[in-house]
Amino acid sequence: MPTNDKVAPGVSYVMPVLNERAYVEDAVRTILTQQYSGEQDLVLALGPSSDGTTEIVEKLAKADPRVSFVHNPGTDIPVGLNLAIASTAHPIIVRVDAHSELAPGYTERAVETLARTKAANVGGVMVASGKTPFQTAVARAYNSKFGLGGASYHSGGKEGPAESAYLGVFQRETLAEVGGYDESLRRGEDWELNLRIREAGHTVWFDPALRVTYWPRENWRKLTRQFFTTGVWRGELVRRHPRHTPLRFFAPPLLVLAFIASIVGGALQIAGVIHWGKLSYLVFAVHTGLVAYILLLIYLGLIYENGKSWRDRWLFILVLPTMHLSWGAGFLRGLFAGGRDTMDTSRTDL
Numbered sequence: 456m457p458t459n460d461k462v463a464p465g466v467s468y469v470m471p472v473l474n475e476r477a478y479v480e481d482a483v484r485t486i487l488t489q490q491y492s493g494e495q496d497l498v499l500a501l502g503p504s505s506d507g508t509t510e511i512v513e514k515l516a517k518a519d520p521r522v523s524f525v526h527n528p529g530t531d532i533p534v535g536l537n538l539a540i541a542s543t544a545h546p547i548i549v550r551v552d553a554h555s556e557l558a559p560g561y562t563e564r565a566v567e568t569l570a571r572t573k574a575a576n577v578g579g580v581m582v583a584s585g586k587t588p589f590q591t592a593v594a595r596a597y598n599s600k601f602g603l604g605g606a607s608y609h610s611g612g613k614e615g616p617a618e619s620a621y622l623g624v625f626q627r628e629t630l631a632e633v634g635g636y637d638e639s640l641r642r643g644e645d646w647e648l649n650l651r652i653r654e655a656g657h658t659v660w661f662d663p664a665l666r667v668t669y670w671p672r673e674n675w676r677k678l679t680r681q682f683f684t685t686g687v688w689r690g691e692l693v694r695r696h697p698r699h700t701p702l703r704f705f706a707p708p709l710l711v712l713a714f715i716a717s718i719v720g721g722a723l724q725i726a727g728v729i730h731w732g733k734l735s736y737l738v739f740a741v742h743t744g745l746v747a748y749i750l751l752l753i754y755l756g757l758i759y760e761n762g763k764s765w766r767d768r769w770l771f772i773l774v775l776p777t778m779h780l781s782w783g784a785g786f787l788r789g790l791f792a793g794g795r796d797t798m799d800t801s802r803t804d805l
Contacts, residue, residue: 500535578620579665690789707783713744
């Protein structure tokens with residue numbers, strides 16, 4: 456928060472919402488209780504919810520003049536974010552999520568970091584958490600270096616320039632300069648926006664002091680659908696920006712191909728088409744990826760998750776391949792067929 460008697464810049468929070476009855480009130484509460492001396496308002500981009508979220512949002516808007524909403528009938532997140540941003544006027548835009556909760560002091564620290572670094576966007580660490588055994592296992596996978604890879608906003612790290620940012624606290628003028636969120640995308644919009652910000656000569660900054668609690672999907676079906684869709688649109692982004700793709704994005708699809716090769720190879724062995732002998736090295740290579748991954752899961756269950764109950768360990772090592780294989784299968788689909796009309800049905804599946 457600016458000092459020396461300077462007036463703190465106004466902040467506008469924007470939040471896409473669709474079927475978030477269990478989370479939206481807490482998400483809004485952590486925004487409205489931010490201790491920040493500048494003006495603040497919150498605009499929710501309200502999708503056509505069917506679980507009572509609409510009534511909750513209307514109640515929140517009536518109870519606090521800082522809260523308003525715009526309708527987002529198409530449900531696409533980038534469209535909703537652009538609609539919400541267009542209805543605000545403050546110079547700082549804070550992108551928030553209905554499945555997230557801002558830590559106390561988040562806004563103050565973010566605005567200070569923007570001013571200190573002269574960055575165009577600032578983001579921090581996603582700290583996943585859970586309310587049920589399954590959701591807690593998914594949260595541990597999110598927070599683990601074995602879960603979502605090495606991005607700083609998942610694993611932490613030193614403060615400094617970054618490839619992308621979780622959620623993001625933006626200078627409005629930069630968002631206007633680069634044209635806002637790409638409405639042709641349905642997932643991966645944050646990474647793509649940050650790519651354009653960096654290509655325009657601006658800095659995206661990671662500050663580990665900024666922390667946001669994230670609540671993952673609550674069951675296997677929703678988790679699988681979410682990760683498949685995310686993978687599809689990451690594959691689409693690789694089609695659009697092949698030169699800017701980190702190598703870590705290829706690990707899950709390679710795992711999927713390794714599984715397929717092992718299954719097909721095993722079936723051919725059983726059928727007698729492939730025999731040990733001259734082709735033994737090929738048979739060994741086909742199964743190496745699958746065996747290595749299974750050994751990793753065993754290590755995680757016995758060593759990495761040491762101290763947890765056996766139920767928690769099993770949930771963790773089953774959640775990991777669910778995430779990896781769903782994402783990897785989606786990536787291959789998006790890479791070869793494009794994103795097309797693939798939607799995240801985990802947001803509409805009640």
